Amino acid sequence: xxxxxxxxxxxxxxxxxxxxxxxxxxxxxxxxxxxxxxxxxxxxxxxxxxxxxxxxxxxxxxxxxxxxxxxxxxxxxxxxxxxxxxxxxxxxxxxxxxxxxxxxxxxxxxxxxxxxxxxxxxxxxxxxxxxxxxxxxxxxxxxxxxxxxxxxxxxxxxxxxxxxxxxxxxxxxxxxxxxxxxxxxxxxxxxxxxxxxxxxxxxxxxxxxxxxxxxxxxxxxxxxxxxxxxxxxxxxxxxxxxxxxxxxxxxxxxxxxxxxxxxxxxxxxxxxxxxxxxxxxxxxxxxxxxxxxxxxxxxxxxxxxxxxxxxxxxxxxxxxxxxxxxxxxxxxxxxxxxxxxxxxxxxxxxxxxxxxxxxxxxxxxxxxxxxxxxxxxxxxxxxxxxxxxxxxxxxxxxxxxxxxxxxxxxxxxxxxxxxxxxxxxxxxxxxxxxxxxxxxxxxxxxxxxxxxxxxxxxxxxxxxxxxxxxxxxxxxxxxxxxxxxxxxxxxxxxxxxxxxxxxxxxxxxxxxxxxxxxxxxxxxxxxxxxxxxxxx
Amino acid sequence: xxxxxxxxxxxxxxxxxxxxxxxxxxxxxxxxxxxxxxxxxxxxxxxxxxxxxxxxxxxxxxxxxxxxxxxxxxxxxxxxxxxxxxxxxxxxxxxxxxxxxxxxxxxxxxxxxxxxxxxxxxxxxxxxxxxxxxxxxxxxxxxxxxxxxxxxxxxxxxxxxxxxxxxxxxxxxxxxxxxxxxxxxxxxxxxxxxxxxxxxxxxxxxxxxxxxxxxxxxxxxxxxxxxxxxxxxxxxxxxxxxxxxxxxxxxxxxxx
Numbered sequence: 001x002x003x004x005x006x007x008x009x010x011x012x013x014x015x016x017x018x019x020x021x022x023x024x025x026x027x028x029x030x031x032x033x034x035x036x037x038x039x040x041x042x043x044x045x046x047x048x049x050x051x052x053x054x055x056x057x058x059x060x061x062x063x064x065x066x067x068x069x070x071x072x073x074x075x076x077x078x079x080x081x082x083x084x085x086x087x088x089x090x091x092x093x094x095x096x097x098x099x100x101x102x103x104x105x106x107x108x109x110x111x112x113x114x115x116x117x118x119x120x121x122x123x124x125x126x127x128x129x130x131x132x133x134x135x136x137x138x139x140x141x142x143x144x145x146x147x148x149x150x151x152x153x154x155x156x157x158x159x160x161x162x163x164x165x166x167x168x169x170x171x172x173x174x175x176x177x178x179x180x181x182x183x184x185x186x187x188x189x190x191x192x193x194x195x196x197x198x199x200x201x202x203x204x205x206x207x208x209x210x211x212x213x214x215x216x217x218x219x220x221x222x223x224x225x226x227x228x229x230x231x232x233x234x235x236x237x238x239x240x241x242x243x244x245x246x247x248x249x250x251x252x253x254x255x256x257x258x259x260x261x262x263x264x265x266x267x268x269x270x271x272x273x274x275x276x277x278x279x280x281x282x283x284x285x286x287x288x289x290x291x292x293x294x295x296x297x298x299x300x301x302x303x304x305x306x307x308x309x310x311x312x313x314x315x316x317x318x319x320x321x322x323x324x325x326x327x328x329x330x331x332x333x334x335x336x337x338x339x340x341x342x343x344x345x346x347x348x349x350x351x352x353x354x355x356x357x358x359x360x361x362x363x364x365x366x367x368x369x370x371x372x373x374x375x376x377x378x379x380x381x382x383x384x385x386x387x388x389x390x391x392x393x394x395x396x397x398x399x400x401x402x403x404x405x406x407x408x409x410x411x412x413x414x415x416x417x418x419x420x421x422x423x424x425x426x427x428x429x430x431x432x433x434x435x436x437x438x439x440x441x442x443x444x445x446x447x448x449x450x451x452x453x454x455x456x457x458x459x460x461x462x463x464x465x466x467x468x469x470x471x472x473x474x475x476x477x478x479x480x481x482x483x484x485x486x487x488x489x490x491x492x493x494x495x496x497x498x499x500x501x502x503x504x505x506x507x508x509x510x511x512x513x514x515x516x517x518x519x520x521x522x523x524x525x526x527x528x529x530x531x532x533x534x535x536x
Numbered sequence: 537x538x539x540x541x542x543x544x545x546x547x548x549x550x551x552x553x554x555x556x557x558x559x560x561x562x563x564x565x566x567x568x569x570x571x572x573x574x575x576x577x578x579x580x581x582x583x584x585x586x587x588x589x590x591x592x593x594x595x596x597x598x599x600x601x602x603x604x605x606x607x608x609x610x611x612x613x614x615x616x617x618x619x620x621x622x623x624x625x626x627x628x629x630x631x632x633x634x635x636x637x638x639x640x641x642x643x644x645x646x647x648x649x650x651x652x653x654x655x656x657x658x659x660x661x662x663x664x665x666x667x668x669x670x671x672x673x674x675x676x677x678x679x680x681x682x683x684x685x686x687x688x689x690x691x692x693x694x695x696x697x698x699x700x701x702x703x704x705x706x707x708x709x710x711x712x713x714x715x716x717x718x719x720x721x722x723x724x725x726x727x728x729x730x731x732x733x734x735x736x737x738x739x740x741x742x743x744x745x746x747x748x749x750x751x752x753x754x755x756x757x758x759x760x761x762x763x764x765x766x767x768x769x770x771x772x773x774x775x776x777x778x779x780x781x782x783x784x785x786x787x788x789x790x791x792x
Binding site: 533 | 586587588608609611618626627636638643
């Protein structure tokens with residue numbers, strides 16, 4: 001159909017032009033470099049891990065049968081599938097194509113959707129990583145046993161990738177629907193946490209007792225189960241026996257893809273925004289009761305943070321991590337371990353709470369959208385705007401940290417005074433580092449952010465990279481007192497060192513806040529252009 | 537005294553002038569309609585006057601204050617409804633107005649009281665507890681106007697305040713603005729494409745084209761003996777006529 005194909009060509013051209021235009025934007029070069037770095041890292045790490053996968057696959061192909069073959073095959077397919085699915089559901093939304101935008105055009109919608117799926121795959125550095133791992137599995141098998149059996153093996157791996165992509169698309173559609181329900185995210189997270197705790201409890205059961213159960217439930221995860229079944233036949237040299245599995249996999253990929261497409265198509269025509277909570281008629285909210293002295297920016301920001309899914313999810317997730325750390329990790333420390341080492345899980349809770357809010361401190365104005373104009377039109381000094389935002393995020397991180405400490409202490413017992421003082425000092429020391437440097441990233445590279453859980457909708461690639469660097473640098477800086485405390489076996493060095501570093505960081509923050517404010521004033525046009533779409 | 541006085545106000549984007557040597561003179565207490573075709577520089581001028589854009593050259597004095605030297609003091613006297621609105625979509629209408637007032641230095645209790653009064657005056661009282669994102673476009677415009685008024689500004693900037701809202705809402709906003717201006721409490725600087733509205737409301741008019749002011753004066757001076765629309769088209773050097781027919785819509789054969 002000529003009209004359809006030429007129209008699809010226009011969609012491809014549109015996407016390419018938009019990508020090129022993003023590169024030509026003021027921060028485009030840096031953004032492009034950030035993407036290249038992310039792809040480079042994914043490629044490099046992918047090659048590194050692909051080597052390990054190739055070695056496992058090589059040994060499996062040499063062994064042919066038995067545990068030596070089945071364990072690596074099963075581990076590769078289930079491992080890749082699990083990580084691919086989990087990361088795609090949380091992170092990879094950036095390149096997703098909004099089908100609703102193309103509804104008005106006479107284009108074949110299924111092909112537009114398939115193109116979106118392909119573009120999403122090509123624009124996702126994690127996908128490159130997984131594909132390299134799978135290529136490693138193939139290369140290892142080819143090196144071990146060259147022959148025609150590699151053809152169905154290649155097909156098996158390709159079908160596995162296709163069915164994983166299709167299942168991820170389906171899960172994304174289902175998750176988008178789930179997110180529209182009130183408290184659904186929180187309930188889903190609670191269910192996940194409960195499952196995780198059950199898993200942790202189940203780890204006490206000997207592995208051989210779990211095998212029958214695992215064999216039964218593996219079919220729920222159809223892409224790796226079917227791919228592993230086909231691969232096991234191929235590695236043992238029974239190419240014919242693999243054909244039914246390959247056919248089942250192709251059929252499953254097509255069926256899952258079809259359901260995902262139907263859901264996407266129905267969702268696009270429903271007129272509702274994907275992932276946005278369903279609007280409630282005449283929903284009323286209680287007026288806030290925050291003390292007036294905290295200021296209007298603080299109040300506004302705290303209201304925003306309390307309504308954002310990320311802090312709410314973190315409030316459920318981090319205490320569960322803390323409980324598991326106290327329950328499963330601390331008892332495994334040998335009795336002769338240094339007290340500082342035993343306290344490390346407690347100290348980790350503070351950086352973790354900051355890490356979970358990272359996208360919010362590297363893009364402080366992203367959620368404001370049009371409201372950013374109100375802030376810059378007001379007579380409030382810019383450093384007060386930044387300070388108010390910082391205090392609100394600091395309060396949220398502190399609440400997160402304290403709520404994580406509670407189950408940790410309840411399960412793991414009360415730690416010595418120096419550990420509690422150290423944890424508090426560390427938390428207070430990290431705040432000015434992350435917030436102060438985060439202010440610079442927020443002002444220099446702002447981007448509009450959605451009230452969503454998916455990372456791609458909250459922060460640009462460049463800001464994400466900058467956040468990673470700041471987080472690593474801040475954590476690295478705070479590691480120095482810990483190393484000294486271990487070296488001299490003197491736990492109080494920790495609290496003193498972190499208090500000292502914190503005081504210096506706070507001083508630097510106070511001194512540089514007016515400078516950050518001046519920068520905000522100087523960069524207001526670019527910020528409004530990026531966040532509110534104001535033409536500059 | 538002039539509420540707005542600019543001298544050679546200029547803004548370049550990539551070397552190209554969006555506003556070019558603008559000399560505005562808006563008397564205090566006036567309802568000033570700022571007209572021009574799309575892309576003439578109206579919004580850029582407004583963004584410069586409200587401090588969102590820095591001018592490339594020239595100066596601006598608002599209510600006697602130099603905008604570049606005394607920005608914070610000037611901002612306290614201004615209320616603005618910008619193009620694209622300035623609302624926090626995840627606050628409720630009540631929170632939006634109250635926090636906005638506090639940003640301009642009002643005590644919380646005063647701001648809350650005024651917010652309540654404004655919500656009633658703008659007929660948004662029933663929706664005060666709803667998130668702004670759930671408001672219709674017209675309700676958002678009204679709320680943005682409430683934000684612009686809550687701190688009692690002396691100079692009000694309105695960028696296309698009637699765009700995309702129904703006649704009922706237009707009537708309400710128009711009456712509110714007329715009442716404020718007639719009591720001499722406020723100067724209004726308004727951009728609009730709807731010439732009938734400007735003709736009905738404005739006491740003074742300025743017409744801008746390609747960044748330059750082509751006409752300015754009282755409404756009667758600008759429209760002379762005709763209507764504002766005729767005067768507007770004449771100022772722009774545009775003659776009204778039927779556009780050229782589209783070759784492929786007229787039943788004829790498309791060239792090539």
